[in-house]
Amino acid sequence: KPAAAAVPEKKHKEKKESKKKFVLKTPKGTQDYTPPQMAIREELFNNIKSCFKKHGAVTIETPVFELKDTLTGKYGEDSKLIYDLQDQGGEICSLRYDLTVPFARYVAMHGIRSIKRYHIARVYRRDNPVMTKGRFREFYQCDFDIAGEYDLMVPDAECVMLMCEILESVKVGNFVIKLNHRKLLDAIFAICGVPADKFRTICSAVDKLDKMSWELVRKEMVEEKGLDGEVADRIEKFVKLNGHPRTLMAQIRAEKLCDGHKDAIATLDQLDVLFTYLEAMGCLDRVSFDLSLARGLDYYTGIIYEAIITESDRGSVAAGGRYDGLVGMYGNTEVPSVGFSIGVERLFSILEEEAAKKKIKIRQNQTEVYVCQMDRDINITERLKIIAELWKAGINTEYMYRATPQPKKQIEAASDAQVPVMVLIGKTELETNSVAVKNMATKQQEVVERSQLVAKVQEILKSIDQSQISNLFK
Amino acid sequence: KPAAAAVPEKKHKEKKESKKKFVLKTPKGTQDYTPPQMAIREELFNNIKSCFKKHGAVTIETPVFELKDTLTGKYGEDSKLIYDLQDQGGEICSLRYDLTVPFARYVAMHGIRSIKRYHIARVYRRDNPVMTKGRFREFYQCDFDIAGEYDLMVPDAECVMLMCEILESVKVGNFVIKLNHRKLLDAIFAICGVPADKFRTICSAVDKLDKMSWELVRKEMVEEKGLDGEVADRIEKFVKLNGHPRTLMAQIRAEKLCDGHKDAIATLDQLDVLFTYLEAMGCLDRVSFDLSLARGLDYYTGIIYEAIITESDRGSVAAGGRYDGLVGMYGNTEVPSVGFSIGVERLFSILEEEAAKKKIKIRQNQTEVYVCQMDRDINITERLKIIAELWKAGINTEYMYRATPQPKKQIEAASDAQVPVMVLIGKTELETNSVAVKNMATKQQEVVERSQLVAKVQEILKSIDQSQISNLFK
Numbered sequence: 001k002p003a004a005a006a007v008p009e010k011k012h013k014e015k016k017e018s019k020k021k022f023v024l025k026t027p028k029g030t031q032d033y034t035p036p037q038m039a040i041r042e043e044l045f046n047n048i049k050s051c052f053k054k055h056g057a058v059t060i061e062t063p064v065f066e067l068k069d070t071l072t073g074k075y076g077e078d079s080k081l082i083y084d085l086q087d088q089g090g091e092i093c094s095l096r097y098d099l100t101v102p103f104a105r106y107v108a109m110h111g112i113r114s115i116k117r118y119h120i121a122r123v124y125r126r127d128n129p130v131m132t133k134g135r136f137r138e139f140y141q142c143d144f145d146i147a148g149e150y151d152l153m154v155p156d157a158e159c160v161m162l163m164c165e166i167l168e169s170v171k172v173g174n175f176v177i178k179l180n181h182r183k184l185l186d187a188i189f190a191i192c193g194v195p196a197d198k199f200r201t202i203c204s205a206v207d208k209l210d211k212m213s214w215e216l217v218r219k220e221m222v223e224e225k226g227l228d229g230e231v232a233d234r235i236e237k238f239v240k241l242n243g244h245p246r247t248l249m250a251q252i253r254a255e256k257l258c259d260g261h262k263d264a265i266a267t268l269d270q271l272d273v274l275f276t277y278l279e280a281m282g283c284l285d286r287v288s289f290d291l292s293l294a295r296g297l298d299y300y301t302g303i304i305y306e307a308i309i310t311e312s313d314r315g316s317v318a319a320g321g322r323y324d325g326l327v328g329m330y331g332n333t334e335v336p337s338v339g340f341s342i343g344v345e346r347l348f349s350i351l352e353e354e355a356a357k358k359k360i361k362i363r364q365n366q367t368e369v370y371v372c373q374m375d376r377d378i379n380i381t382e383r384l385k386i387i388a389e390l391w392k393a394g395i396n397t398e399y400m401y402r403a404t405p406q407p408k409k410q411i412e413a414a415s416d417a418q419v420p421v422m423v424l425i426g427k428t429e430l431e432t433n434s435v436a437v438k439n440m441a442t443k444q445q446e447v448v449e450r451s452q453l454v455a456k457v458q459e460i461l462k463s464i465d466q467s468q469i470s471n472l473f474k
Numbered sequence: 475k476p477a478a479a480a481v482p483e484k485k486h487k488e489k490k491e492s493k494k495k496f497v498l499k500t501p502k503g504t505q506d507y508t509p510p511q512m513a514i515r516e517e518l519f520n521n522i523k524s525c526f527k528k529h530g531a532v533t534i535e536t537p538v539f540e541l542k543d544t545l546t547g548k549y550g551e552d553s554k555l556i557y558d559l560q561d562q563g564g565e566i567c568s569l570r571y572d573l574t575v576p577f578a579r580y581v582a583m584h585g586i587r588s589i590k591r592y593h594i595a596r597v598y599r600r601d602n603p604v605m606t607k608g609r610f611r612e613f614y615q616c617d618f619d620i621a622g623e624y625d626l627m628v629p630d631a632e633c634v635m636l637m638c639e640i641l642e643s644v645k646v647g648n649f650v651i652k653l654n655h656r657k658l659l660d661a662i663f664a665i666c667g668v669p670a671d672k673f674r675t676i677c678s679a680v681d682k683l684d685k686m687s688w689e690l691v692r693k694e695m696v697e698e699k700g701l702d703g704e705v706a707d708r709i710e711k712f713v714k715l716n717g718h719p720r721t722l723m724a725q726i727r728a729e730k731l732c733d734g735h736k737d738a739i740a741t742l743d744q745l746d747v748l749f750t751y752l753e754a755m756g757c758l759d760r761v762s763f764d765l766s767l768a769r770g771l772d773y774y775t776g777i778i779y780e781a782i783i784t785e786s787d788r789g790s791v792a793a794g795g796r797y798d799g800l801v802g803m804y805g806n807t808e809v810p811s812v813g814f815s816i817g818v819e820r821l822f823s824i825l826e827e828e829a830a831k832k833k834i835k836i837r838q839n840q841t842e843v844y845v846c847q848m849d850r851d852i853n854i855t856e857r858l859k860i861i862a863e864l865w866k867a868g869i870n871t872e873y874m875y876r877a878t879p880q881p882k883k884q885i886e887a888a889s890d891a892q893v894p895v896m897v898l899i900g901k902t903e904l905e906t907n908s909v910a911v912k913n914m915a916t917k918q919q920e921v922v923e924r925s926q927l928v929a930k931v932q933e934i935l936k937s938i939d940q941s942q943i944s945n946l947f948k
Binding site: 023024025026027028030031032033034035038039041042050053054055056057058059060061062063064065066067069083084085086087088090091093095105106108109110115117122126138146148150151152154155157158161165276277279280281282283330331364365366367380381384385387388391394395396397398401402403417 | 497498499500501502504505506507508509512513515516524527528529530531532533534535536537538539540541543557558559560561562564565567569579580582583584589591596600612620622624625626628629631632635639750751753754755756757804805838839840841854855858859861862865868869870871872875876877891
């Protein structure tokens with residue numbers, strides 16, 4: 001077995017001595033990614049990255065751990081899930097829990113007043129992993145945020161639009177973007193008679209409606225959180241409302257559901273502006289205005305939204321919102337911000353399932369040419385000269401790491417590697433200073449002068465569709 | 475200030491209340507990377523990645539932390555530099571110290587018998603950082619390794635060749651690859667009369683010759699490590715030898731320096747095979763056969779090599795060797811391996827210095843088009859429609875996040891962003907259902923039918939060299 005490719009093999013050579021037993025595993029909730037998995041992931045990341053770049057985003061990188069103080073007081077009761085580094089003398093640090101808090105710290109620390117950035121990196125949560133559903137303790141997030149003072153709903157609309165573009169481009173099925181506004185939710189709570197000091201805790205209860213029935217959520221509100229039963233019933237009427245933004249908006253106005261509450265009316269007017277922008281960009285029909293959407297995080301201050309793949313049970317695959325107060329927690333300057341995070345592990349697990357179902361054979365590398373010697377007596381240096389020439393021309397080339405390889409084994413290896421081109425040398429070719437070049441798609445083989453090698457290979461490569469992972473994103 | 479770009483600004487709005495002071499910094503030895511730095515890094519990584527792919531390598535990913543036991547006993551006295559995670563209940567874990575040990579663990583755990591993989595990721599060392607020289611506590615490594623049973627020196631030659639190709643492609647100046655063989659070094663120690671149990675400690679002393687004079691190294695050997703002074707003097711004769719592989723080999727053989735020592739002669743013969751392969755691939759002249767090269771790590775068992783940029787004081791920028799015993803430490807199967815690691819932070823710091831010296835203005839994003847409205851009265855939705863159309867066509871487009879922006883401010887923003895194309899709409903264009911498209915390189919502006927927008931923009935983009943970081947790798 002030559003060159004690349006992981007060949008799992010269970011049979012081991014036994015060693016004479018037994019040795020100290022290592023536990024051969026990765027830590028709980030983490031995993032290795034194998035070459036075929038990496039090929040899918042690379043494709044997915046490139047796809048998402050090009051969407052971010054399409055919107056002119058720059059990128060930054062922050063350390064994988066932050067001073068513990070930087071994370072403290074940002075995640076509410078989820079803070080218990082933060083990984084701490086051991087105190088080995090020096091500063092007390094923790095692994096980052098998300099990319100939003102490090103971003104806010106970055107903006108404050110570098111005195112930035114406006115930035116549109118994406119950040120693709122892993123984050124860490126000591127949660128109970130459900131690895132088959134794409135839930136890990138170490139996982140990637142792909143974040144996009146626009147920070148800066150801009151006009152009402154303009155960056156917000158771009159974020160929703162970009163989320164649509166990404167989900168359309170990754171081809172994981174039909175999706176809907178649920179959208180609501182934190183200020184509208186608070187206004188509704190006020191209209192229903194929720195005491196102001198219970199807004200956030202009732203908001204947390206509403207957030208569970210995607211996993212729990214209204215009856216259970218109502219029970220939590222009334223029995224655990226001490227809400228008046230009649231108030232809860234009034235909330236029910238609102239949180240059951242969802243639909244096309246224009247339709248629901250018309251209904252709310254027609255039924256005068258928010259009349260008399262100034263903040264609610266103002267927020268509805270703002271949402272109308274957003275809907276108009278989304279309509280102009282052609283993505284309003286992807287959105288469901290959903291009064292039950294609450295989002296767990298405390299720091300949201302404006303629109304909140306999350307994307308659901310309609311045929312999947314994986315929950316939300318992307319989510320975000322406006323958070324105007326977070327940067328100000330690190331300094332004296334408020335920098336209003338809006339953004340979202342793509343839950344790329346869930347997308348990845350959908351794509352992997354898809355590839356397995358369709359039995360797509362995933363190419364693990366991008367080798368274009370395999371160089372074979374058709375006679376065992378030929379000196380390996382003849383292949384090395386050819387290979388070096390192809391490498392120099394920027395052509396991805398492999399050969400068998402044997403000094404005197406069997407022709408048959410090389411042909412098999414080339415075929416296993418799914419290379420589009422094979423270059424062959426035999427004694428005749430050496431004597432006539434030529435090489436044989438075979439197009440693996442057409443099976444046509446041609447003998448060309450040695451000096452024409454690179455040109456001939458490039459000609460064949462140009463004629464071939466080299467899409468690495470067929471059908472996955474097409 | 476619109477859209478992208480980090481705008482550092484020192485002036486802060488004062489807040490009424492003072493608040494709890496955060497220490498606004500990243501942990502010691504770590505740093506943020508800003509958008510211009512990321513632009514250089516992305517270019518550098520893409521360059522290195524394409525070299526790895528040229529050789530048919532696959533890629534893998536492993537967790538950023540491993541079980542502590544996995545790392546124990548692999549790094550000798552450097553183990554004290556390992557970052558541990560706090561024991562929060564559950565497994566005891568440490569941040570990875572390099573990518574080689576996780577690779578060996580991966581190969582053993584997945585029962586792999588042959589793989590050629592690259593891995594680009596950050597590693598962690600609680601060292602004393604010298605950040606100005608590109609030495610950090612959190613830093614990237616780019617590793618390439620070939621694991622598997624192959625013919626003598628064949629994968630080894632490919633590794634040396636690939637290291638040359640990478641350093642040539644990144645344009646950081648002239649370089650030399652010092653090369654030696656662990657078995658030759660051991661044989662030389664034996665010839666000189668070093669007791670077998672002192673081989674590794676004397677090897678460590680020799681390893682310091684690139685930073686210390688022979689006199690100091692000799693002192694360490696004799697006074698600290700108890701070596702006989704005459705033995706040390708015999709070692710001196712050898713470790714001062716270096717030169718072109720063919721020349722030094724001829725000298726060693728002519729002066730019969732290793733005669734009578736079977737292992738030495740056998741290793742020299744093996745090195746001759748390597749030199750022949752490197753010559754066939756055209757990279758032997760990059761190599762200096764250097765008997766003083768020792769390499770710190772204990773696990774090397776065959777060739778060892780490291781690359782030095784000749785005009786820089788940054789020490790080695792890439793290093794590696796053969797390690798046939800490491801995978802076997804995790805299981806019952808030995809999988810002989812050879813590889814190397816690129817010290818990409820040092821390359822990055824050279825490139826950054828270079829860019830600063832040449833005053834290269836680095837583009838932080840890849841925006842191609844900026845859409846402006848030349849009349850403040852035009853409704854923003856007109857721009858949104860244009861922008862959505864350009865995004866849909868895959869064109870990187872930005873606009874100003876203002877509902878009624880001033881024409882002048884938009885032109886300035888477009889010019890700041892160094893976009894190659896500007897699209898402009900005024901009242902005339904709206905009335906005549908047309909748009910103005912300006913080629914920013916030629917300054918030519920043309921009014922086209924609205925339906926021709928995308929085609930016109932694509933035509934201009936095709937005509938422009940869009941190399942992001944000019945001159946850096948060219």
